[in-house]
Amino acid sequence: MRTLTMRAAILEALSEEMERDEKTVLFGEDVGKFGGINAVTKGLYEKFGNKRVFDTPIAESTIVGAALGMAITGLRPIPELQFGDFVGIAFDEIFNKLGKWRYMHGGSMEVPVTLRLPIGIAGGAGPEHSQSPQALFMHGPGLHIAIPSTPYDAKGLLKTAIRDNNAVLFFEHKVLYDLKGEVPEEEYLIPLGQADVKREGSDVTIIATALQVHTALDAAESLSKEGIEVEVVDPRTLAPLDKETILGSVRKTGRVLIVHEEPKTGGSGAELAAQISEEAIFDLQAPVRRIGGPDVPIAQSLHLEQFYRPSEQQIIDTVMELMEY
Amino acid sequence: MAEIYQKEINLRDYSKENLMAFYRTMVKIRKFDENLIQLMHEGKVSGFYHSGIGSEGLSAGSIVHNLRDEDYLYYNHRGCNQKIAKGVPLSKLYGDFLGTVEGTTRGLGAGIVHSADVSRGVLGQAGTIGSQFNIAVGTAYSAKFQGTDRVTVCYFGDGAAAREPLHGSLNWAGIYELPIIYICENNEYAISCHTSEMHAVKEHIADWADGYGIPNCVVDGNDVLLMHEVAKEAIERARKGEGPTFIEAKTFRHRGHFEGDPYDYVDPEVVKEWKEKRDPIKNFKKRLLENNICSENDFSKIDEQVDHEIQKAIKTAESAPLPGRERIFEGLFA
Numbered sequence A: 001m002r003t004l005t006m007r008a009a010i011l012e013a014l015s016e017e018m019e020r021d022e023k024t025v026l027f028g029e030d031v032g033k034f035g036g037i038n039a040v041t042k043g044l045y046e047k048f049g050n051k052r053v054f055d056t057p058i059a060e061s062t063i064v065g066a067a068l069g070m071a072i073t074g075l076r077p078i079p080e081l082q083f084g085d086f087v088g089i090a091f092d093e094i095f096n097k098l099g100k101w102r103y104m105h106g107g108s109m110e111v112p113v114t115l116r117l118p119i120g121i122a123g124g125a126g127p128e129h130s131q132s133p134q135a136l137f138m139h140g141p142g143l144h145i146a147i148p149s150t151p152y153d154a155k156g157l158l159k160t161a162i163r164d165n166n167a168v169l170f171f172e173h174k175v176l177y178d179l180k181g182e183v184p185e186e187e188y189l190i191p192l193g194q195a196d197v198k199r200e201g202s203d204v205t206i207i208a209t210a211l212q213v214h215t216a217l218d219a220a221e222s223l224s225k226e227g228i229e230v231e232v233v234d235p236r237t238l239a240p241l242d243k244e245t246i247l248g249s250v251r252k253t254g255r256v257l258i259v260h261e262e263p264k265t266g267g268s269g270a271e272l273a274a275q276i277s278e279e280a281i282f283d284l285q286a287p288v289r290r291i292g293g294p295d296v297p298i299a300q301s302l303h304l305e306q307f308y309r310p311s312e313q314q315i316i317d318t319v320m321e322l323m324e325y
Numbered sequence B: 001m002a003e004i005y006q007k008e009i010n011l012r013d014y015s016k017e018n019l020m021a022f023y024r025t026m027v028k029i030r031k032f033d034e035n036l037i038q039l040m041h042e043g044k045v046s047g048f049y050h051s052g053i054g055s056e057g058l059s060a061g062s063i064v065h066n067l068r069d070e071d072y073l074y075y076n077h078r079g080c081n082q083k084i085a086k087g088v089p090l091s092k093l094y095g096d097f098l099g100t101v102e103g104t105t106r107g108l109g110a111g112i113v114h115s116a117d118v119s120r121g122v123l124g125q126a127g128t129i130g131s132q133f134n135i136a137v138g139t140a141y142s143a144k145f146q147g148t149d150r151v152t153v154c155y156f157g158d159g160a161a162a163r164e165p166l167h168g169s170l171n172w173a174g175i176y177e178l179p180i181i182y183i184c185e186n187n188e189y190a191i192s193c194h195t196s197e198m199h200a201v202k203e204h205i206a207d208w209a210d211g212y213g214i215p216n217c218v219v220d221g222n223d224v225l226l227m228h229e230v231a232k233e234a235i236e237r238a239r240k241g242e243g244p245t246f247i248e249a250k251t252f253r254h255r256g257h258f259e260g261d262p263y264d265y266v267d268p269e270v271v272k273e274w275k276e277k278r279d280p281i282k283n284f285k286k287r288l289l290e291n292n293i294c295s296e297n298d299f300s301k302i303d304e305q306v307d308h309e310i311q312k313a314i315k316t317a318e319s320a321p322l323p324g325r326e327r328i329f330e331g332l333f334a
């Protein structure tokens, strides 16, 4: 099968869906002629013209608010925030509007917005350009949250997100843009709410998202040499959450480690751990463990940056500890 | 600086029927309001209510005879005025206040800001005032994108005009030449604060639009016909693809910010002056009488019809059931 980078896979998904439906509109800061600061929208302006692909002023709340206005009047907007961290500027529009407009007005509208948000630590971008704010929105009813870890998942999930009649927040880890993976030529879709078991194992379940899926897989390889078989589950969407797959794996292994790059406190792992303890406490042989980023802002220094991201060694050590119980 | 919009208006240029429609709408708004307040006093409606009494001319003038069902509208938080002018059935509005399934939200309850009537282009509002600024540019972009001549009208108060999104919105509307009409309902106060204390702009709120190259003006919002004319010009321009307009319409609140507000931060003489001399309904009626266009009888007939319509609407809304618990799980996703 051919391989593509995640950047190319996302671009392909955007292009295919824009070709498929002429009501799709793509916009954001520098997404047009420039092709996006992460080069994810390159060529779309040339292909679809300035009516369907346009650069906006630096005005995040307007970008998201306008997307809502377009969506409830028949378009399928695909806005981009240059950095996911900027959700703070558009927080009211995302949290109080995108996710609630349909519901709070009685249910007669559709909100087919796909908001793309690059996230993650990636080369000294500093405390306001490196964060992973997805957990904030698990707390906001009405929003779907997709967070792919492979080119294959990214393409299939994004196509579904664009066709979905609800608001989907689509988080893309910046480090993954250059990751290569198999992507079939033929069309496929991945439903929202279907986790993927990235590696089967019988001893410990690691639930990981985005870049951490790969760190977990590397750790699992090393642990396998020690005779410990780790199962790696990637939820792929945090909302809706595929509880069935997650709890199924937990019941099989009886040991859980959750890994994400977000600060540990109040991160998505906190919610996963709570749900697991609510529903599978008697299947557990050890406490649920979490590895997240430290609860401090992310330093600009490339040297310090590495200390914020969960490492393979941290995962290995924690799995070893879990095996002691 | 924004110009003061003025125009010689010849009543004979309007049909009697059209003039009476303005009156009917204004009376409907006022009586809706008075009856709602009555329901609040009876303890049947909870929550905040921002009465629109005093500014009926602004909404009736700009909407009646100017907007079609397919035009989009974002009302403000005194916006029952605009919803009624756009034709949203009264029973649906009362239903939202009473929380019965007759409401546009089928029982969720909505107060002023969460009711929507998509079939009449009323697309909702939010509890965070000024949220409509950004959404409105999306709607206008959408109308233009789809090659329609639909316009988007965005109402907001002078207080809401201080929200940052107004500037993002004006900038977009200017850049993309969007078919959008901003109507600032300047009733001088944002709760207790006077406009002059809240805006660094030199003279008029409409002056801001100048900076974005958007045509703008200030108008007497209590003159229903002037309001009709100024909105008509803006709407025609927008339909022809000539872009946005900013209208600042001057009016005043007859009541406090919300029901229960003692309203002691405004000199009672000032309120009295507005109520007696600048009531949009009273003045319009007087003008039609003085010009021998209508008789007292014409007005009392309309008053009676509206009273009847309101009683019927309240009955419909009140007799509809409250929803069951399952309602809260409906309608989150499409």
Ligand SMILES: Cc1ncc(C[n+]2csc(CCOP(=O)(O)OP(=O)(O)O)c2C)c(N)n1
Residues within 6 Å of the ligand: B050, B077, B078, B127, B128, B129, B156, B157, B158, B159, B160, B161, B185, B187, B188, B189, B190, B191, B257
């Ligand atoms: C973002 C936000 N801030 C504050 C409030 C509280 N609030 C509701 S109405 C209002 C005053 C609005 O004044 P204005 O826009 O002039 O409208 P008016 O009440 O005069 O019609 C305030 C401060 C709110 N609802 N939303």
